[in-house]
Amino acid sequence: MKKIFGKPDALKDNPFHYCPGCGHSIIHRLVAEVIDELGIKDRTIGVPPAGCAVLAYNYFDVDMCEAPHGRAAAVATGMKRILKDRVVFTYQGDGYIAAIGTAETIHAANRGERITAIFVNNAVYGMTGGQMAPTTLLGQETTTSPGGRLPLRDGFPLDLSEMLALAAGSVYIERTSVSNPKGIIRTKKAIRKAFEVQLEDKGFSLVEILSACPTNWKMSPKDAVRWVDETMTKIFPLKVIKDVA
């Protein structure tokens, strides 16, 4: 029998430290598969976030450069401007990109920096213990919104991708999910397109990926992916938000 599926080349052998059912490792694999398919392993630089995926450099077999919290888009901008032949991607969570790193991200998109952002949205701060993030849904219980998020006390869920689509320099923005096989295949296509936009030197590209966090949502992995499909996608609908490539 012929092997048709295995670990991509751009991933190291290290076992992931993520919780059972976490979407991060699926997204790591998809990014690595795209890097393999495009044949850009030797000239890719990644910027891992602060958050659960802080150790992403242990898993990707490409150059990685850690950024101070929230500043991935700024660090990626610097690297891409000096090393124009490199493919630079950032990997950020929702707390990172939509709270601490909002300014850097919006201005990088507005300047049309030729970088690709992978934005993992799980609606909570994962690593610090499941606090409310800007993307937390109304009514969602977190450790800092006991009884559920209230709009007049805690604000509304922030749709960063729609905001970035308004920036003239952004070229390709899509929201997908990794909660079912169809969504995972769709996500891989979106990541590939986002990298291609960068390779064609067109401008800023971002893929927002809705991902389950069973531990902090206090659900089983099976219930968590169902919650993404049934509840989260109502507030964050899956679609191509902007494509002027």
Add this chain to the structure above:
Amino acid sequence: MKGRILIDRERCKGCRLCITVCPKKQIEISPKLNTKGYYPANFLEEDIPDTGKIECTGCALCAITCPDVAIEVYREEKKTSKDDTD
């Protein structure tokens, strides 16, 4: 078309997502712990030597869904028209 999967017991964290997506229901949780203390997933048809009796089609949905890249998928190669005439 027939297939086989190979589950890396030590990488698997027993999240059971592969079990929910398998169309042939040929994956179950193993009763034995792995060294990390998880009950890993187990391919039911692992010990069937006769490929004719295997239900797995090698669709790879389990591997696509697996968060830990713990599953490798093998599939019987399609017979080309040349093979058929032989």
